Each structure stands twice: as structure tokens, then as C-alpha cells.
Amino acid sequence: MKAGFLEKLIERLGRIGPEEVQNYFLRLAQEKGFLETVFNAIQEGIIVTDAKGRITYLNGAACELFGLETSDAIGKRLDERVRGLDWQSLTQSAGPISRDMEIFYPANRFINFYIVPLIIESRDSVAGDGVPGPRSVATAEQVGHAMILRDITESRRSAQETIESERLNALTLLAAGVAHEIGNPLNSLHIHLQLMERKVRELDDNSKTALQDSRLMLRDPKSGGLTQSSHNSCAQSGPPGRNCIRKAST
Numbered sequence: 001m002k003a004g005f006l007e008k009l010i011e012r013l014g015r016i017g018p019e020e021v022q023n024y025f026l027r028l029a030q031e032k033g034f035l036e037t038v039f040n041a042i043q044e045g046i047i048v049t050d051a052k053g054r055i056t057y058l059n060g061a062a063c064e065l066f067g068l069e070t071s072d073a074i075g076k077r078l079d080e081r082v083r084g085l086d087w088q089s090l091t092q093s094a095g096p097i098s099r100d101m102e103i104f105y106p107a108n109r110f111i112n113f114y115i116v117p118l119i120i121e122s123r124d125s126v127a128g129d130g131v132p133g134p135r136s137v138a139t140a141e142q143v144g145h146a147m148i149l150r151d152i153t154e155s156r157r158s159a160q161e162t163i164e165s166e167r168l169n170a171l172t173l174l175a176a177g178v179a180h181e182i183g184n185p186l187n188s189l190h191i192h193l194q195l196m197e198r199k200v201r202e203l204d205d206n207s208k209t210a211l212q213d214s215r216l217m218l219r220d221p222k223s224g225g226l227t228q229s230s231h232n233s234c235a236q237s238g239p240p241g242r243n244c245i246r247k248a249s250t
Helices: 005-012 018-041 060-066 153-201 205-219 225-236
Strands: 045-050 055-058 097-103 109-127 134-151
Touching (some): 060 134, 109 153
């Protein structure tokens, strides 16, 4: 539809015949049906409201996102049909705004939307001051808002999976670093144990037997451990000397 078509049609209503008026309205109906077909083919949701927030148009994608029926939604306030939408605060801005929201009905989705005010510019003829003939004055009137909706569920979930993957990689690196720090002293202990094993193999039989008895005594809880054994040895040899260790009294 060409710009100014409706204005020209209104100006000529008194001068055209009924058949021509019918042709104009048929043309308008055809173009309206064409635009509705185009809007319903768009994957993004489109909702148009009047100045009071009542729905005047919504396409199929918007109905699917919010679980609405066109016949039931037209003429109703948008914030009544979409619970949790603070329409009054969203439409306070004079320019377009963009927000993200999460909905749970009819399905759990993340939606990005932006709202654009709809402004119609009209021209009125007024008498000129000191200028012969009327002059045209342009006035702008806000008649409603258009809300464009886009489903970003997949991209939001993909971003969350990426964050979780990065966290898992960080934990894996941390665990590998801790294992490395623990492994270094363990390797040192293992080397010293191997050296001790070689030294033991070089001992004579009597020394090996004494070492074996000491090891068994340390492992046996009934023996009282190394401290109790030393105390008994000191008690048998007489009064405690410098090299004897008494068990601490409790």
C-alpha cells in the first residue's frame, strides 16, 4: 500500500461512486490478507497493542509462544493474557527497549523481546497568521506499541552447557595439579624405601632377626608399642638412667 493511500481515499469519498469504493475496499482486504500471510510465516512473534495496552493483532508465532488463541486474545489487555508481564513499566520509555524473560507456560522457554512505540503522523490545515491561505501542520500521535518476540531457548541452554563444561575443565585441571603435588612426596618416599630395602638385604642374619622382631612389636597393639617396650627394658635393667624413657603418667 502506497504512503498516504488512506488519506487520499478519505478525501475522495464524497466524489467517488459506490463501485469505486467497493474496489478500494477489496484492494485493502487483499493487502491486509497478504500482510497477515507474511506475518504468520515469520518465525518471530509479533504482537500489536493500542495505546491502552489492548491486543489488536498477534501472529501465529506469538500465539504458540504464549499459548494464546487469536479470537480470545484480540481486544484483551496484554498483561492480562501474559501473566507476569509488567506492561505499564515496559511502555514508559519513549523509544524502543529490549528485555529477556523466562516463561513456563505452555513450555519452559527463554524469550528475547523488544517493544517499539507506534507513532502516526497526521497533517492538519490551519489558518496562517498573516499568510494567505491555510497551511499544513504535522502532528505525531502514539497509537500503540509493537512487540517483537524471539525464542532464544537453544542459545541460552547452549551457553549454560558451555559454562558447565568450562567449570568441569577447571576442576579437572585443579585435580590434576593436586595429584601432581601429592605424587611428588610419594615418589620420594618410594625411592627412600627402595634404598632402605637394599640396606636391609646387606645386614647379617642376627640384625635381620632383631629388625623383624622390632617391626612385629611395633605392629602388635598388645605389646604397648615402642614406648612401652623401652619402659619395660629400662625397668628390667634397674633404676632409670639417662638413656631410658619413662612412660608419661596420666
